[in-house]
Amino acid sequence: MSAKWFGWKGKMLRIDLSKGKFTKQNLPKELARNYIGGRGVNAKILYDELKAGIDPLSPDNILVFSTGPLSGTPIGHGRTSINTKSTRMTPAEGGFGGFFAPELKYAGYDHIIVSGRSDKPVYVWIDDDEIEIRDAKHIWGKTTWETDEIVKEEIGDTDIQVSYIGPAAENLVYTCPVFCNLYHSGGRLGCGTVMGSKKLKAIAVRGSQGVQLAHPDEFEKVYIKWRESMDLKNGLDPFIAPYSLFGAHSLVRIYGEMAGIQTRNAQDLRFEYADELSREKMISTYDVKPKTSFGCVTPACGTWYRIDSGPFAGTEGAMIWADIVGMGLVEINSLPAGLYIRSLCDQLGLDFFHICYSIAWAMECYQRGILTKNDMDGIELKFGNYEGMIEMTKRMTCREGFGSILADGVKKASEKIGKGSERFALSIKGAELELLPLRILYIAALGVAVSESGPDHTKFIQVHLPKLDLIKPKLLKELKLGFDLEKAYKPQEVEGKGRFLKFLEDSRGVLDTLPFCVFLTRSNYNIDFRLWRDFLVAGTGVDYTYEEVMTVGERIKNVERAFIVREGFRRRDDTIPRRMLEEPAPCGHPPVTQEKFDKMLDEYYEARGWSKRTGIPLRTKLEELGLSRIVDDFLALEIEVE
Amino acid sequence: MPTFHLKYLAHIWVLTSKMDEVIESKAKTILDLIVELDKAYPGLKDLFIPPDIGILNVKTNIYLSRARKPARAINDPNEKLMDGDIVVLY
Numbered sequence: 098m099s100a101k102w103f104g105w106k107g108k109m110l111r112i113d114l115s116k117g118k119f120t121k122q123n124l125p126k127e128l129a130r131n132y133i134g135g136r137g138v139n140a141k142i143l144y145d146e147l148k149a150g151i152d153p154l155s156p157d158n159i160l161v162f163s164t165g166p167l168s169g170t171p172i173g174h175g176r177t178s179i180n181t182k183s184t185r186m187t188p189a190e191g192g193f194g195g196f197f198a199p200e201l202k203y204a205g206y207d208h209i210i211v212s213g214r215s216d217k218p219v220y221v222w223i224d225d226d227e228i229e230i231r232d233a234k235h236i237w238g239k240t241t242w243e244t245d246e247i248v249k250e251e252i253g254d255t256d257i258q259v260s261y262i263g264p265a266a267e268n269l270v271y272t273c274p275v276f277c278n279l280y281h282s283g284g285r286l287g288c289g290t291v292m293g294s295k296k297l298k299a300i301a302v303r304g305s306q307g308v309q310l311a312h313p314d315e316f317e318k319v320y321i322k323w324r325e326s327m328d329l330k331n332g333l334d335p336f337i338a339p340y341s342l343f344g345a346h347s348l349v350r351i352y353g354e355m356a357g358i359q360t361r362n363a364q365d366l367r368f369e370y371a372d373e374l375s376r377e378k379m380i381s382t383y384d385v386k387p388k389t390s391f392g393c394v395t396p397a398c399g400t401w402y403r404i405d406s407g408p409f410a411g412t413e414g415a416m417i418w419a420d421i422v423g424m425g426l427v428e429i430n431s432l433p434a435g436l437y438i439r440s441l442c443d444q445l446g447l448d449f450f451h452i453c454y455s456i457a458w459a460m461e462c463y464q465r466g467i468l469t470k471n472d473m474d475g476i477e478l479k480f481g482n483y484e485g486m487i488e489m490t491k492r493m494t495c496r497e498g499f500g501s502i503l504a505d506g507v508k509k510a511s512e513k514i515g516k517g518s519e520r521f522a523l524s525i526k527g528a529e530l531e532l533l534p535l536r537i538l539y540i541a542a543l544g545v546a547v548s549e550s551g552p553d554h555t556k557f558i559q560v561h562l563p564k565l566d567l568i569k570p571k572l573l574k575e576l577k578l579g580f581d582l583e584k585a586y587k588p589q590e591v592e593g594k595g596r597f598l599k600f601l602e603d604s605r606g607v608l609d610t611l612p613f614c615v616f617l618t619r620s621n622y623n624i625d626f627r628l629w630r631d632f633l634v635a636g637t638g639v640d641y642t643y644e645e646v647m648t649v650g651e652r653i654k655n656v657e658r659a660f661i662v663r664e665g666f667r668r669r670d671d672t673i674p675r676r677m678l679e680e681p682a683p684c685g686h687p688p689v690t691q692e693k694f695d696k697m698l699d700e701y702y703e704a705r706g707w708s709k710r711t712g713i714p715l716r717t718k719l720e721e722l723g724l725s726r727i728v729d730d731f732l733a734l735e736i737e738v739e
Numbered sequence: 740m741p742t743f744h745l746k747y748l749a750h751i752w753v754l755t756s757k758m759d760e761v762i763e764s765k766a767k768t769i770l771d772l773i774v775e776l777d778k779a780y781p782g783l784k785d786l787f788i789p790p791d792i793g794i795l796n797v798k799t800n801i802y803l804s805r806a807r808k809p810a811r812a813i814n815d816p817n818e819k820l821m822d823g824d825i826v827v828l829y
Contacts, residue, residue: 338798339749339829347749347829354746354802354827356809367809372759377752685808 203304263446
């Protein structure tokens with residue numbers, strides 16, 4: 098790498114809240130080369146700087162905000178990557194769109210590392226080189242939207258970018274994300290909660306610098322090539338047309354027709370109200386306009402709505418298709434009610450899936466007579482009762498009565514209530530599931546099971562359903578994938594899933610470092626990432642080969658795995674809820690079954706070079722990836738390394 | 740006469756201006772149905788079966804649901820229809 102930085106700014110900002118001080122450090126070249134940025138650098142910093150076993154809510158924990166070398170260019174898409182150690186002892190890695198990362202980059206920083214804990218609420222103001230830790234007593238307890246407004250008003254600039262938490266994170270509701278631009282959120286496993294534990298309400302940033310690219314002309318050529326691949330006529334993706342018009346929300350009716358929306362705490366997969374909650378209905382009924390992220394070329398991925406009449410008049414907010422899936426879990430059949438709940442969660446700073454799965458679990462407990470109205474403080478949580486859900490959401494935020502039990506997540510709640518309720522507490526490694534129907538998409542079943550940072554479809558999702566006849570045989574020959582793509586793409590085929598998932602995860606790892614929005618990789622069928630290598634080389638001037646880039650993705654996954662191995666996670670934890678393994682859905686979809694799941698998991702471990710017995714990376718794999726230090730760490734901690 | 744429940748998703752909804760409808764039709768196959776629908780919604784046939792290709796456009800999707808079973812993808816325009824079928828177009 099050359100002495101001059103292209104793409105990267107070459108600077109990290111460390112903020113020690115215990116001391117109320119900050120320092121600026123040079124970004125180590127080796128760190129940038131081996132982990133690129135974003136999620137990659139986050140994973141490495143977290144592994145290196147946190148000792149195994151530390152309390153996530155103590156000052157010892159750190160919180161990292163990251164950009165990547167291409168943040169602030171037309172393809173960074175505003176993705177900010179954040180990571181910390183979650184209260185589930187796993188990484189809480191996540192990303193969000195919006196405009197925060199480009200602004201941070203323009204201020205001159207690749208990463209912010211927050212450590213310690215303030216003794217009073219504060220927020221951080223970054224104005225290029227000037228850093229200030231400010232009192233936040235007056236915004237502590239305010240909603241995310243109020244915080245956004247107050248901070249901007251106080252600084253006197255509505256164009257600054259602010260990341261913040263809501264009152265739920267201040268009250269240490271276990272899985273709160275960090276928010277920006279009102280509705281973008283990331284780090285759903287508790288990045289916001291850790292921020293709350295540090296008494297850090299917000300980070301505001303203004304930048305006036307640009308991003309210097311190594312080869313701008315070449316970068317432009319690659320960009321044009323990518324835009325052509327997104328073209329409606331030339332693009333390979335059959336979802337480009339619906340997606341371009343309606344964004345991800347177009348998937349609601351599509352999944353609904355395939356009986357692919359989990360309903361009544363995933364007891365079934367047929368959601369009768371999909372049409373009622375569809376994007377088509379929203380456009381017909383409410384004032385809807387596109388809301389996108391920095392440099393995004395899909396005009397309608399997120400949508401802003403406003404309700405003008407009825408009991409929820411005045412409600413505003415943003416909606417994506419995942420939210421509708423959450424409504425299936427609790428069987429909400431009223432679009433205005435659903436929109437209101439989503440907006441409420443954003444403003445209180447809650448993770449929508451935590452709310453939906455926790456309340457859906459309580460509703461099933463009520464359905465089965467395990468919990469009574471009295472147990473739930475007089476709220477009759479039965480499926481479809483959105484008024485009850487709204488009230489319980491508020492109580493979860495304030496940690497009031499039964500709400501406080503749900504605020505700790507569905508796993509802990511079920512352990513507390515017992516009486517067999519653990520069976521339908523739908524979580525993995527202590528974190529609630531999210532949107533994908535595991536009984537239909539085996540890749541999702543395996544993907545969420547082996548995820549280190551909790552269920553997260555962006556770590557592996559196939560962004561569309563396959564029509565393989567569009568892929569030219571020549572392309573397949575060139576790519577040498579090492580697995581049968583046709584088989585791997587079949588939703589319920591077991592063979593090939595492990596190898597396919599490894600490929601998907603590694604390539605996602607790379608995208609998360611640049612960063613690049615996974616939903617804008619359309620038209621490459623999730624198999625050809627050479628264009629993204631070209632972006633990286635043109636942007637940074639570092640001559641990565643395609644193999645090297647993909648190895649970065651693999652390295653990140655292994656570092657994330659090493660983090661949870663150190664915390665005691667093993668093969669037994671790489672699983673999915675028994676409901677998905679054993680119970681057929683009434684609509685006709687059979688369960689995955691333990692036997693099929695084990696076969697996929699074995700193949701996955703083999704493809705990864707991890708022990709099939711323990712799920713721990715083998716010594717040879719770690720050494721091959723230049724991670725010998727992890728081998729030493731494992732041995733020092735008496736962790737078996739094969 | 741057989742009845743079919745037709746569902747128009749995403750961009751097809753823009754063409755039909757309705758989310759769904761139940762029609763009576765003598766159509767025996769998916770192809771018959773598309774030809775018939777083209778009369779009400781001009782351009783629909785060319786979208787699903789472009790004249791220069793003559794087969795189902797791989798960038799469009801047709802799903803068929805029968806007897807309340809989850810919908811399945813249709814790749815052959817000569818797929819037979821039965822009374823009460825739900826046909827999803829997008």
